[in-house]
Amino acid sequence: MLRKGDLALDLGANMGVVTDILARTGADVVAFEPDPWAFAKLTERFADTPNVTLVNAAVGIGSGTVRLMRAQNFGDNPLGASVKSTILDGGRQIDAENAVDVPLVDFPAYLTERLAERPEIAFVKMDIEGAELDILEALDAGGFFDRIRVLVAETHERKFRDLRPRFRALRQGFAAKYDPNRVSLDWI
Numbered sequence: 083m084l085r086k087g088d089l090a091l092d093l094g095a096n097m098g099v100v101t102d103i104l105a106r107t108g109a110d111v112v113a114f115e116p117d118p119w120a121f122a123k124l125t126e127r128f129a130d131t132p133n134v135t136l137v138n139a140a141v142g143i144g145s146g147t148v149r150l151m152r153a154q155n156f157g158d159n160p161l162g163a164s165v166k167s168t169i170l171d172g173g174r175q176i177d178a179e180n181a182v183d184v185p186l187v188d189f190p191a192y193l194t195e196r197l198a199e200r201p202e203i204a205f206v207k208m209d210i211e212g213a214e215l216d217i218l219e220a221l222d223a224g225g226f227f228d229r230i231r232v233l234v235a236e237t238h239e240r241k242f243r244d245l246r247p248r249f250r251a252l253r254q255g256f257a258a259k260y261d262p263n264r265v266s267l268d269w270i
Contacts (some may be wrong), residue, residue, distance in 0.1 A: 083232070084109040088204035089196060091144070093141050093189070095166050098124045100207050104136050109204060116140035116150050116184040120164045139185040140169050143216045148186040151176045168211035173241045190220045191246075197229055207269070208235035212242045216254060218267075227265060234269035 084090055086108035095113035097120060102110045105128070112135045113128075115121045121138045128134045151182045153166035154177045166226055168176060169186070196203060203205050208214045221227060239249035256265055 083107075083189060084204055089200060090205040090207075091203060093217075094207075094209040094211065095124055095136075096120050096209075097161075098127050098221050099159060099260050100209075101128065101134060104205065104207075105131055108133065111135070112137060114139055114141050114187065116148075118182060118184070119160050120167075130155045136159040137187065140213065141189040141210060141217065142169065142186050143190065143220055144186065145188040145191070146186050147183050150184045151181045154180075155176065156180055166211065166240075168213070168238075171239075172244060173212060178252050189217050190224055190226065193221070193226055197226075202229045202231055204231045206230055206233040206269050208233065209229070209270070212238040212245065214224070214238070215245055215248055215252065218256075219248075222252075222255070222259075227260060227262045230265075232264055232266075232267040234266045235268050236270045 083090040088109040090104040090109045090111045092104060092111060092113040095101045101111055101113040114137045115124050116139055124136055128136060131197050134234035140150060150167050150168045150169055153163035154175050156163040214237060237249055239246045253267060255269060
């Protein structure tokens, strides 16, 4: 599916399990990870991997700085808890007091820049603890899926109950509009 010269984006790279799989294909990989603790581990892991670019930032709609809230058990188990960090208020088992300020990259703007350089984005993996909803809606509204070969996302409606109606509408719209082999909201 991926080959040398393709561009793959890993949003919410965490420890780099998916980043590593993508990098082994020879594709150019850009991995976004906002958590400073996880990003340090990612940096160690990919220090000698020239086709991987690491970005210590969250992705969303708009740019600037955002609060990254960590799981309640982050202090006791950062390895296990780092996968739960989120930039959205209201998440289950999140300690809003245990938060760090991180850069926010406007993902639709980032994609627009990349697509000015190439005909398509080969692969996007999105596991960003609730922030995927705004981004997926914006990508759909902006026609970006015409130039993304494959996008897989883990959605987090179970963590953000107040967002469930929007997630339901998104799923229904995507099921009618996109081939599930190209745009999957159930990758995990």
